[in-house]
Amino acid sequence: MRLFKNLSRNKLAVTSLAVIVVTLVLGICAPLVAPHDPGAVNMKLRYASPSWPYLLGNDHLGRCVLSRLIYGIRPSVLWVLAALGFSVLIGAAAGFAAGYFKGKVDAWLMRICDIMLSFPGYVMTLAVIGILGAGLENILIAFVCMKWAWFARVIRTSVMQFSDMDYVKFAKASGIPSCTIITRHIIPVTFADMAVISSGAMCSMMLQVSGLSFLGLGIQAPHAEWGMMLNEAREVMFSRPELMLAPGLAIIVVVSAFNFLSDALQVALDPKLMTSSGKLHKTQDREVRKAAYEYSRG
Numbered sequence: 001m002r003l004f005k006n007l008s009r010n011k012l013a014v015t016s017l018a019v020i021v022v023t024l025v026l027g028i029c030a031p032l033v034a035p036h037d038p039g040a041v042n043m044k045l046r047y048a049s050p051s052w053p054y055l056l057g058n059d060h061l062g063r064c065v066l067s068r069l070i071y072g073i074r075p076s077v078l079w080v081l082a083a084l085g086f087s088v089l090i091g092a093a094a095g096f097a098a099g100y101f102k103g104k105v106d107a108w109l110m111r112i113c114d115i116m117l118s119f120p121g122y123v124m125t126l127a128v129i130g131i132l133g134a135g136l137e138n139i140l141i142a143f144v145c146m147k148w149a150w151f152a153r154v155i156r157t158s159v160m161q162f163s164d165m166d167y168v169k170f171a172k173a174s175g176i177p178s179c180t181i182i183t184r185h186i187i188p189v190t191f192a193d194m195a196v197i198s199s200g201a202m203c204s205m206m207l208q209v210s211g212l213s214f215l216g217l218g219i220q221a222p223h224a225e226w227g228m229m230l231n232e233a234r235e236v237m238f239s240r241p242e243l244m245l246a247p248g249l250a251i252i253v254v255v256s257a258f259n260f261l262s263d264a265l266q267v268a269l270d271p272k273l274m275t276s277s278g279k280l281h282k283t284q285d286r287e288v289r290k291a292a293y294e295y296s297r298g
Helices: 002-008 011-028 065-071 073-101 103-117 121-132 136-163 166-173 178-214 226-232 242-269 271-297
Strands: none
Touching: 011 073, 011 242, 065 073, 065 226, 065 242, 073 103, 073 136, 073 178, 073 242, 103 136, 121 136, 121 178, 136 178, 166 178, 178 226, 178 242, 226 242
């Protein structure tokens, strides 16, 4: 409740959360919301201008751009969110094990993470695609294989800070099982870091999926995806710029919403940042009122 109360004070956070919720609902309910079949080809409507039946016009095959934009939410956002969830689960399990038990468990898990993190993310993603072939599912597999190590490293650092607290040591001395200690005492206090890094990682994963699809390495035709829609509209980018504008704006808006939400979560979950932010706003308000008073007198 405190988290939602703090977020509600930030208008940008509320707007970003609303954009994300609406996007997810549209993606889940795409068959009910989309006005037309996204794969229906009608060459008579090739590059047709926007109209009431087709609010965003038609592409090079006469397909409804709005319907493809709505269905494109699924691979561009929903499937990326699912891959992020798997990455966080695997990384959290490894991070909690390494940060809580330490010793050999920590040494082995962190050496594996070091090996995974020693390769650039884009290079490893392209390597996985080269081995398994182009396709959205292979990109998501590459994400899970690469991102979990990064989450494990960050979560481990957070867990180690709290595993040495007195109340955790007292729980260990009392004979409480390790799983109970992690569930009741460590997961709640590390949730803030997990939420912030997850929302931040969502932005980079969405951009990578769209970029690889734009290059033809992601989801394949006739399925709809925002990056692939940009690639299909390249040939008419000057004569029909709206065909590139729609998916481009969709990527910018959704990625920005996750980015702003990540910043707002970091402030809402950290009392120090919340206090400093409030002091900053109060100082700015005083300066504005002072300047307005001097201007009115001057």
